[in-house]
Amino acid sequence: MSSALESASREDLLTLIGLLQRQVAAAEARAEVAEAQAAELTVANERLTARVAELERRLGRNSGNSSMPPSSDAFGRPEKKPQPKSGRKRGRQSGTGGSGLVMTEKPDTTEDHVPAACTGCGSTLDQGDSVGFERRQVRDIPLSTVKITEHRAHRCRCACGTITAQAMPGHIAGSPSSYGPNLRALAVYLLEFQHVPVERTAQLIKDVTGAEVSTGWVASLLGEAAGLVGDSLNLIRALLILGHILHADETTTRTGSVRRWLHVACTDLLTLLHLAPRSRAGADPGGVLPHYRGVLVHDSLSLYAGYPRCTHQLCGAHLIRELTAAEEDFPTRRSGTSRSGGLWPG
Known part of the structure; x- marks a missing residue:
């Protein structure tokens, strides 16, 4: 009986050992799975952390630390650091000259206002009785009305019998009735310089002058004006190409509901604008950058790399924005070496 019990205990022990071994193997398998999952979670956490940091960096971009326009500052620009007070009072400082209108000694017209009767005895008075006057000058514009x-x-028939006809002046249109050069110039000025839409330009001219111009007439003036300034534009292009320093940029605008890009090439005295896609193929039609050999100042957009014959200079305003962004992204890292091998601003 003792032998039977020992045999049974031995079998139970082996069974228990086998069960424990299977449990240990299962636990090790679960541990491996948990370890793999933990590694995946660690990688995902690092990826999400980097993503959040990148989104926060992008969210912090504004017109003060990037090339974004002020209109894109959805959350406003960050508050500037308070500057030390200078001690000066607000407003105009004592001793500085005023900015009011100065009276002129030669007015265009003069209107005399004379009392009609004496306040003492009631006798009639006229300008000949004046012993002095008080002056006031008013600056105003005359009412604009259409003058036909x-x-x-x-x-004309000569004594010899020949009839000679005088041609109409060149500035008069061929139609029997038309609008003159002053009204046409006003319409182009409102359209091009003030960026007033066509319909509002027609309405403004009607309200101010009384001329009931049509939107079709207003729109037709742009092509005519473009032909008249062609020689001037060619001269501006030539002078820009010959300049030592040239600034180039591009900004968005809208033609109706369509987004367009406005390219600019300018100096401190000359400016040339044209609408085109934001690319080198769009910049070339301006007729300046492909031929320029001086120092080109720009925002480092990739399209400008397509002009290797000129010297390139990063715009100072954009450089300041980039340094501001670097300071905001790495507020505690003032100097040293960056990950790319360059120097951190310090």
Whole structure:
């Protein structure tokens, strides 16, 4: 009986050992799975952390630390550091000159205002009784109303019997009735310089002058004006190409509901603008950058790398924004070597 019990205990022990071994193997397998999952979570956490940091960096971009326009500052620009007070009072400082209108000694017109009767005895008074006067000058513009001028080109018969006809002046259109050069110039000025839409330009001209111009007439003036300034634009292009320093940039604008890019090439005295896609193929039609050999100042957009014949200079304003962004991204790292091998701003 003792032998049977020992045999049974031995079998139970082996069974228990086998069960424990299987449990240990299962636990090790679960540990391996947990370890793999932990590694995956660690990688995912690092990836998400980097993503959040990148999103926060992008969210912090504004017109003060990037090339974004002020209109894109959805959350406003960060507050500037308070500057030390200078001790000066607000407003105009004592001793500085005023900025009011100065009276002129030669007015265009003069209107005399004379009392009609004496306040003492009631006698009639006129300008000849004046012993002095008080002056006031008013600056104003005359009311603008359309003035219709009829031009008559006569035909004259000579004593010899020949009839000679005088041609109409060159600035007069071929139609029997048309709008003159001053009104046409006003419409182009409102469209091009003030960026007033076509319909509002027509409405403004009607309200101010009384001329009931059509939107079609207003729109037709742009092509005519472009032809008249062609020689001037060619001269501006030539002078820009010959300059030692040239600034180039591009900004968004809209034609109706379509987003367009406005390219600019300029110096401190000359500016040339044209609408085109934001690419080298869009910049070339301006006729300046492909031929320029001086120092080109720009925002380091990739399209400018396509002009290797000139010297390139990063715009100082953009450089300051980049340094501001670096300071905001790495506030505690003032100097040293960056990951790319360059120097951190210090």
